[in-house]
Amino acid sequence: MVLAHCQAQWATGIKSPCPERVPFKLIAGTTRVGKDLRETKRKSNAFGAIHTLGYAANHSGVYPGGARMRPTRRLTTTDPEFGKDSDHLISGTFRLHYRNGVLQQELVFKDGYILSDKTYYKNGNLMYWIDYDLDIDHCLFTCHVQRCMTKKGPLPTTEHILTYIDKRYGWHSPSYASTARWHDWKLECETWAQPLQFIQPGLTDSRIKAPERAVEAYFIRTDRSVMPAYAIVRLPSKRCLDRPFKVTGLEMSLTHTNGAPVQWTSVELVLPNSIPFAGLRSRKPALGRYHCFPLGKRTSFGYKAYELKPGTYTMSIHYRANPVAAPVLIDQVPFGVSGN
Numbered sequence: 001m002v003l004a005h006c007q008a009q010w011a012t013g014i015k016s017p018c019p020e021r022v023p024f025k026l027i028a029g030t031t032r033v034g035k036d037l038r039e040t041k042r043k044s045n046a047f048g049a050i051h052t053l054g055y056a057a058n059h060s061g062v063y064p065g066g067a068r069m070r071p072t073r074r075l076t077t078t079d080p081e082f083g084k085d086s087d088h089l090i091s092g093t094f095r096l097h098y099r100n101g102v103l104q105q106e107l108v109f110k111d112g113y114i115l116s117d118k119t120y121y122k123n124g125n126l127m128y129w130i131d132y133d134l135d136i137d138h139c140l141f142t143c144h145v146q147r148c149m150t151k152k153g154p155l156p157t158t159e160h161i162l163t164y165i166d167k168r169y170g171w172h173s174p175s176y177a178s179t180a181r182w183h184d185w186k187l188e189c190e191t192w193a194q195p196l197q198f199i200q201p202g203l204t205d206s207r208i209k210a211p212e213r214a215v216e217a218y219f220i221r222t223d224r225s226v227m228p229a230y231a232i233v234r235l236p237s238k239r240c241l242d243r244p245f246k247v248t249g250l251e252m253s254l255t256h257t258n259g260a261p262v263q264w265t266s267v268e269l270v271l272p273n274s275i276p277f278a279g280l281r282s283r284k285p286a287l288g289r290y291h292c293f294p295l296g297k298r299t300s301f302g303y304k305a306y307e308l309k310p311g312t313y314t315m316s317i318h319y320r321a322n323p324v325a326a327p328v329l330i331d332q333v334p335f336g337v338s339g340n
Contacts, residue, residue, distance in 0.1 A: 006129040006148040021185045022164050028052065030112065032087050035075060037094065037107075048082050048090035051112040074099070079109075098122055125149040137181065139163060144174070189240035191331040193315050195228035195338075196292055217280075219267040219296060219305045227308050229269060229280065230292045231335060233317065250282070251318045251327060252293040254306050254335065259314075265307040267296065312336045 031039050032046035040046055079092030089112030096105045102124055108116040117130040126148045142163040161177040162170070166188035172180070180187050196217070217229040231252070238245075254262045269280060280294045280303060296305025315335040318327035 006126060006146040021167055030089070033090070037075070043087060044085060046085060046087045048079070049087045049112060050090055050109065050114070074104070121149075137163075145171070187234065189236045191234060191236055191317065191333050193231050193233040193333050193335050195295075195335075196230035196232040217269070217271050219269055219303070221265060221267050227267065227295070227305060228337070229271075229295055229305070231295055231315065233291050233293060233315075233333075235291055235317075236331070245319045245321075245330070247282075247291055249320045249322075250291060250293075250330075251320060253316050253318075254295075254308075255314050255316070257312055257314055257334075262313065263307040264296075264304045266301065267303055267305045269296070269303045269305075308337045310337055 029052050030049050031052045032041070032043065032049050034040040034045050035047045037050075074097040075094060076097075077090075077092055077094045079090050079094070081088050082090055082092070090109045091111055092109060094107045094109065095103060098104045100122070102122055103120050104122075105120065106116070106118040107114060114132050116132065119127045121127055128148055129146045130143050131146075132143045142161065144159065144161055146159050159174055160171045161174055163172065163177060165172055165177065165180040165185055168188075183190055183192055219227040219229050221227060233252070235247075235250075256262060280296055280298055282291070282293055295308065296303050313335045314332055316332050317330045319330055320327045
């Protein structure tokens with residue numbers, strides 16, 4: 001019995017080349033493949049053709065993973081035109097089997113593009129499932145990868161997306177890829193900010209797996225509506241700036257989009273009692289280049305915070321090398337606050 005644990009995602013249609021964020025020279029075209037789905041130069045050995053898109057570092061690969069050897073005698077297909085001396089763009093399901101007859105791999109093509117790739121253990125368990133042609137940007141190199149099962153049985157499904165972010169090819173969580181798309185796929189040198197809901201001290205942004213360790217902080221206005229207490233800011237990497245800076249010298253201010261200053265209001269600060277560093281202050285929460293700026297400050301009467309209502313503001317981030325130095329503007333970014 002074949003056990004399946006993952007579910008299909010976005011393998012829905014034909015792909016188009018990657019956008020201009022890909023810094024490599026693209027190698028595009030169509031190549032003939034033999035009965036084992038491996039590239040062949042001779043038409044007499046061709047059993048079909050697939051679209052190819054490689055790059056400078058992967059000349060031989062049809063897809064980023066590179067061409068893999070296929071067991072010729074154990075391949076079956078639902079493509080009725082997949083035959084000797086044919087160079088049509090292959091479509092249909094291609095199945096490869098272990099010597100004992102158990103399904104080893106199942107690939108689905110449409111008009112020469114691969115849409116789905118499933119790989120199985122010898123016991124029939126689904127190892128992983130790759131869905132190509134992710135709807136995020138229809139990039140040929142973008143796919144949704146699910147690790148489905150171990151050899152013994154189901155495991156919590158892990159998911160990641162393979163695509164280019166910051167002009168680098170790699171694996172990313174779906175949420176991170178969505179954020180990158182929102183920022184036009186540029187997270188390396190671009191500064192952005194958003195209200196902080198949760199942070200997890202001691203964990204990198206790629207290893208956040210324990211929601212129970214989160215820290216929640218928010219303000220309650222006199223009208224009992226809730227405002228965020230922190231803004232989390234993604235700072236540019238040091239190589240993106242003219243000069244290095246220390247996070248202790250960073251300053252933040254908020255204005256309305258028309259340049260008018262944001263008013264202050266007295267509020268109640270709510271922080272969990274269990275956190276070891278209760279209070280309102282700037283902090284770097286050990287999440288890569290993320291930095292947390294408080295949206296208020298402590299006074300002798302409690303706390304006062306920016307009067308933030310739903311809308312978009314302008315956040316200005318300055319750097320002061322020492323207490324007497326003039327502040328230097330690093331960036332100005334939009335800061336959106338949603339309704340509660």
